[in-house]
Amino acid sequence: MIYLTRKAEFSSAHFYRNPDWSEEKNRAVFGKCANANGHGHNYTLEVTVGGEVDPVTGFVVDLKLLKDILEEQVVSVYDHRHLNHEVSEFASTVPTTENIAVAIWRRLEGKIPNAKLHRVRVYEMDDLFADYYGEEA
Amino acid sequence: MAPLAYFSRRYCFSAMHRLNAPSLSVEQNRETYGKCNNPFGHGHNYFVEVTVAGPIDPVTGFVVDMPKLDALAKRELIDRFDQVSMNDDLVFSGEFVPSTENLTIEVERIFRNEVPKLDAAGKLRLHAIRIEETANNSFDLPSDNRTQPVLS
Numbered sequence: 574m575i576y577l578t579r580k581a582e583f584s585s586a587h588f589y590r591n592p593d594w595s596e597e598k599n600r601a602v603f604g605k606c607a608n609a610n611g612h613g614h615n616y617t618l619e620v621t622v623g624g625e626v627d628p629v630t631g632f633v634v635d636l637k638l639l640k641d642i643l644e645e646q647v648v649s650v651y652d653h654r655h656l657n658h659e660v661s662e663f664a665s666t667v668p669t670t671e672n673i674a675v676a677i678w679r680r681l682e683g684k685i686p687n688a689k690l691h692r693v694r695v696y697e698m699d700d701l702f703a704d705y706y707g708e709e710a
Numbered sequence: 711m712a713p714l715a716y717f718s719r720r721y722c723f724s725a726m727h728r729l730n731a732p733s734l735s736v737e738q739n740r741e742t743y744g745k746c747n748n749p750f751g752h753g754h755n756y757f758v759e760v761t762v763a764g765p766i767d768p769v770t771g772f773v774v775d776m777p778k779l780d781a782l783a784k785r786e787l788i789d790r791f792d793q794v795s796m797n798d799d800l801v802f803s804g805e806f807v808p809s810t811e812n813l814t815i816e817v818e819r820i821f822r823n824e825v826p827k828l829d830a831a832g833k834l835r836l837h838a839i840r841i842e843e844t845a846n847n848s849f850d851l852p853s854d855n856r857t858q859p860v861l862s
Binding site: 708 | 712720764769777
């Protein structure tokens, strides 16, 4: 099994608020991330897939195809959008880095031919990132 | 059931160290450690990457309350190692040489003990520690491969 990673970037706005909570509680739990109009990041997405090397092409997966899948399934939906207001999975789920990793996993699972989705890593900033391997706890 | 995710945060501190094993001769230390054995030591900007694992809280969307993790890192890591000589640290002042391998062992021990205390539900645990000594040298310790520091 060889693992192959492709990166993509998107720039989005988000905020952290629970609509069932008071302003004070949102402020206490989420701090400045609760500011009502949101703020933004340049996110870096790393998608790692695992598979066997095709003896003819030498590829695990066609990287151009993987790029197109990331563009279609994720970047075209998230880039230059407000995640809370414009992306359906975050209508009632807080778009934390952890939840974005899970949501991207769910968007990509089963869509990459000849390879198994292994890891979705989302960097919100250089010093902060979340990994999801499809596990439940 | 909630998704199990891994959250990583990077911290930086600057410290000096000198690699010199008390049980080796002057010549053996020079041969083993080279310029890292120079008598007055040298320093690095260390980057410590802490990865914790746990279920995503369905209400907050978080694996860990990041300000709490940051406060733990400040108290146990930054305040202890930033702008100091690691050879003066109690753990590294004897047989346990302050190599970055050994630093990784000590940092893993700290976070393995402290990370579970950040989560009232008791489901949060340390997954791995990675330390970058320079852009070219890095050390990874998965928390289930842990070893104990040699306390002198």
